């Protein structure tokens with residue numbers, strides 16, 4: 001029941017976009033609105049999925065793990081929508097032009113790398129893939145999400161012109177969540 005509710009909540013930003021598109025609620029530049037909104041939600045879902053591990057330990061709520069896969073897949077879903085908006089409405093599915101743009105504009109290069117890193121993680125997110133790869137190798141592969149989130153923050157930082165407050169806020173959240181993992185892996189073992 002709670003899981004179904006979380007699922008619906010994760011879909012709310014899509015519903016809001018669809019509603020805005022249907023009823024002219026996305027302002028004077030809907031393409032820019034959709035690109036920015038889906039980019040924001042990708043980063044938010046990545047950070048929320050990275051919050052699950054520390055939250056289960058700190059709050060002693062191991063059951064939170066059951067939401068991690070769904071939240072990670074929603075991050076990929078919004079990244080896909082973000083990429084789709086760009087390649088469809090900005091580049092008109094012109095692959096050569098898209099590749100040129102990825103090579104030419106560093107913030108696009110970094111965003112693209114962040115997106116590409118999420119693809120194998122989405123594919124291998126099932127129980128079958130965990131079994132096939134083995135828990136250790138699977139966990140190692142899924143550490144790519146740390147790089148993806150760092151690249152996502154850099155992507156955002158590089159695209160803003162002057163006011164860096166929002167990318168800075170995301171950078172601080174990412175640093176806390178990744179710093180927690182560093183701390184846990186390097187802290188001395190308890191006697």
Ligand code: HEM
Pocket residue numbers: 032035036037038039040042043046079082083086108111112113114115148149151152153155156159
């Ligand atoms: C194929 C990969 C990607 C491409 C081509 C791409 C492209 C873009 C473009 C064109 C913009 C709008 C820039 C502007 O309005 O000046 C944007 C914004 C943004 N993108 Fe991406 N992006 C990609 C992947 C990602 C990923 C993986 C993330 C998150 C991890 C992300 C997060 C963002 C954020 C947060 C914004 C800014 C939103 C805002 O202004 O509120 N992007 N991206």
